[in-house]
């Protein structure tokens with residue numbers, strides 16, 4: 001059948017990617033007793049609390065501070081984990097998995113994010129009890145290709161191995 005390639009707008013494509021493979025709402029949409037609270041889609045929630053960090057996925061609806069970010073800022077945040085002020089977005093935001101998104105797809109995600117209902121709420125700020133910024137600072141040097149080191153390996157080290165080591169290090173360092 002001809003003509004079945006129904007034109008898909010960027011927003012539709014973005015909705016499809018966000019709700020599907022990218023799964024942004026899995027972390028960013030609040031959960032209530034009956035599951036995801038879709039009236040507050042992408043309004044933020046506590047994602048993970050462990051010894052190494054308390055990770056809170058922020059509100060990323062147009063009611064949040066990202067409303068003032070330019071499209072290219074959001075693209076960089078999604079693909080590189082960097083905010084406009086240059087600070088790093090912490091784990092478990094999986095930007096290493098989004099790094100390969102094409103310009104078309106990442107721009108579609110941004111277009112969709114601009115259309116979700118604005119929720120005017122602020123969730124608390126994440127707390128990282130590991131020296132997260134220096135670790136990622138090192139990662140950035142490596143990623144910017146001074147050495148040919150696989151950033152994904154480093155990412156696993158920073159998000160899983162170092163946190164797992166933390167209690168042991170603390171036990172080693174405690175003097176009683």
Ligand code: HEC
Pocket residue numbers: 018022023024025026027028047055056057058059060065066074077078083088089090091092093094098109125126
């Ligand atoms: C596995 C959980 C997870 C998934 C999936 C996820 N995020 Fe995040 N995201 C986070 C966490 C946690 C933070 C906050 C980290 C911090 O506090 O440094 C974050 C931060 C952000 C920020 C920075 C917001 C700000 O105000 O600083 C943006 C933008 C963002 N995510 C967009 C997205 C988009 C778009 C997707 C889907 C393409 C996505 N995230 C998928 C967990 C996730």
